[in-house]
Amino acid sequence: MTTADDTSSELTLVVNGTAHRLRLDHRTTLLDALREHLGLTGTKKGCDHGQCGACTVLVGGLVGGRRVNSCLLLAVMAQGAEITTIEGLAAADGELHPLQAAFVERDALQCGYCTPGQICSAAAMLGEAAAGWPSAASASLTSPVVLDAAEIRERMSGNLCRCGAYVNILAAITDVARAAP
Amino acid sequence: MRPFGYLTPPDLAGAIAAVTRRPGATFLAGGTNLIDLMKLGVAAPDLLVDVTGLLPDRIEPTAAGGLRIGAGVRNSDLAADPRVRAGFPVLARAVLTGASGQLRNMATVGGNLLQRTRCLYFQDVTKPCNKRVPGSGCPARAGDHRNLAILGGSPHCVATHPSDMAVALAALDAVVHIEGPAGPRAVPIAGPFGGLYRLPGDRPDRETTLERGDLITAVEIPPLAYAGNSAYRKVRDRTSYAFAVVSVAAATDVAGGVVRDARLAIGAVAPVPWRARAAERVLAGRPATSEWFGRAADAELAMASPLPDNAFKLTLVRNVVVRMLGELAGAGS
Numbered sequence: 001m002t003t004a005d006d007t008s009s010e011l012t013l014v015v016n017g018t019a020h021r022l023r024l025d026h027r028t029t030l031l032d033a034l035r036e037h038l039g040l041t042g043t044k045k046g047c048d049h050g051q052c053g054a055c056t057v058l059v060g061g062l063v064g065g066r067r068v069n070s071c072l073l074l075a076v077m078a079q080g081a082e083i084t085t086i087e088g089l090a091a092a093d094g095e096l097h098p099l100q101a102a103f104v105e106r107d108a109l110q111c112g113y114c115t116p117g118q119i120c121s122a123a124a125m126l127g128e129a130a131a132g133w134p135s136a137a138s139a140s141l142t143s144p145v146v147l148d149a150a151e152i153r154e155r156m157s158g159n160l161c162r163c164g165a166y167v168n169i170l171a172a173i174t175d176v177a178r179a180a181p
Numbered sequence: 182m183r184p185f186g187y188l189t190p191p192d193l194a195g196a197i198a199a200v201t202r203r204p205g206a207t208f209l210a211g212g213t214n215l216i217d218l219m220k221l222g223v224a225a226p227d228l229l230v231d232v233t234g235l236l237p238d239r240i241e242p243t244a245a246g247g248l249r250i251g252a253g254v255r256n257s258d259l260a261a262d263p264r265v266r267a268g269f270p271v272l273a274r275a276v277l278t279g280a281s282g283q284l285r286n287m288a289t290v291g292g293n294l295l296q297r298t299r300c301l302y303f304q305d306v307t308k309p310c311n312k313r314v315p316g317s318g319c320p321a322r323a324g325d326h327r328n329l330a331i332l333g334g335s336p337h338c339v340a341t342h343p344s345d346m347a348v349a350l351a352a353l354d355a356v357v358h359i360e361g362p363a364g365p366r367a368v369p370i371a372g373p374f375g376g377l378y379r380l381p382g383d384r385p386d387r388e389t390t391l392e393r394g395d396l397i398t399a400v401e402i403p404p405l406a407y408a409g410n411s412a413y414r415k416v417r418d419r420t421s422y423a424f425a426v427v428s429v430a431a432a433t434d435v436a437g438g439v440v441r442d443a444r445l446a447i448g449a450v451a452p453v454p455w456r457a458r459a460a461e462r463v464l465a466g467r468p469a470t471s472e473w474f475g476r477a478a479d480a481e482l483a484m485a486s487p488l489p490d491n492a493f494k495l496t497l498v499r500n501v502v503v504r505m506l507g508e509l510a511g512a513g514s
């Protein structure tokens with residue numbers, strides 16, 4: 001039983017389908033838990049203040065999961081939730097997720113530091129659009145979503161790319177959006 | 182960051198008791214602002230009481246014809262709700278212009294209302310700030326104040342409230358439901374005689390009328406017949422994912438070329454979401470023309486006391502108000 005004076009907790013993080021039992025200082029963000037305690041360094045620390053999106057992971061599963069900034073989520077808040085990181089996107093046989101393949105095909109990166117966050121963010125973003133969520137770029141709040149360039153740019157604005165690879169990031173995501181059923 | 186305890190009480194009463202009895206305790210919801218402020222050293226609670234599993238997280242119609250939004254509703258769910266999109270577009274638009282897709286998935290309605298100013302001096306613990314350390318001074322008036330208040334500020338503080346959602350809720354006459362150690366109560370978000378927020382005066386550290394242990398549990402939007410003819414316009418330094426330089430929430434009821442009634446609130450110009458009642462009084466019953474829209478804006482801005490580097494907001498607010506009211510008049514008549 002945790003009391004108000006305990007500054008750490010024993011908790012379970014379920015990451016990419018595997019449960020991990022950890023004792024973590026409450027100050028540990030999900031990002032630091034992934035990178036420093038579980039060795040999952042695919043998720044990147046950019047700004048550590050929720051401004052760059054490099055740390056984006058999915059909470060609630062690869063399908064239907066929600067994209068969040070893991071730098072602003074305490075690990076203790078994520079206990080029990082199904083967390084998906086970039087390491088969990090490819091199929092078990094190694095076949096790349098369509099977004100991963102599209103980023104390779106379109107050369108949608110330069111240094112690559114923002115790429116895991118871009119791809120995790122895009123994976124959830126496509127689900128949001130499929131669910132009919134409007135964006136600030138939508139002319140109508142009630143019409144079906146058409147993922148044109150303006151929509152994708154707006155919906156991906158939480159992921160910065162300091163190399164400026166946006167043109168090809170947009171192309172890669174557009175490819176996958178068009179191929180979606 | 183200071184070490185802290187973390188509790189998930191079984192119910193709201195337990196959460197309120199836990200925060201009430203411990204001066205260093207604070208509620209934790211989405212955490213998008215609080216965790217950031219803890220990293221910056223601006224906030225240093227010794228106990229976080231997580232209420233994400235306890236707060237109401239549904240949006241329900243009220244008997245009167247409005248909506249009651251649980252304080253635990255995530256921003257993304259609020260903006261995606263079909264009743265909000267169709268019935269209160271100003272609110273959906275305001276939420277969609279705020280933050281990023283990731284942050285909207287985390288942030289809650291209650292937390293959004295209680296987020297802290299992004300004034301640079303408030304967020305920098307190496308600088309004086311009357312809001313963060315009462316009595317330490319305010320470097321903003323002589324320093325970087327381009328994005329700070331032109332309305333409602335004081336010699337002690339000219340910080341702006343950063344929420345977009347709150348601006349729309351102010352225009353919609355929203356009521357904030359609170360549970361606390363003294364029981365439940367409700368206050369307007371921006372009533373004619375006050376509400377949730379306080380103007381800074383000589384105590385900019387006291388931002389709201391909430392007392393220790395008080396927890397926002399829901400926000401209620403009363404029915405408004407013409408809320409469907411509403412809009413939110415946000416002007417910022419980049420197209421997306423930035424705080425407002427100026428924003429305007431507006432709803433109008435126009436018939437036969439005359440404004441029968443109007444709601445107007447302005448964001449990023451004051452320490453609170455600024456309900457523009459002086460402008461509304463000018464608009465009521467007047468011709469729906471650019472001239473009168475401009476006069477309405479001027480009536481509100483007559484109260485402004487801008488600083489050298491943010492006087493441009495006077496022109497910006499006026500232009501945005503005139504443009505938006507013109508668009509709404511065209512759409513609604």
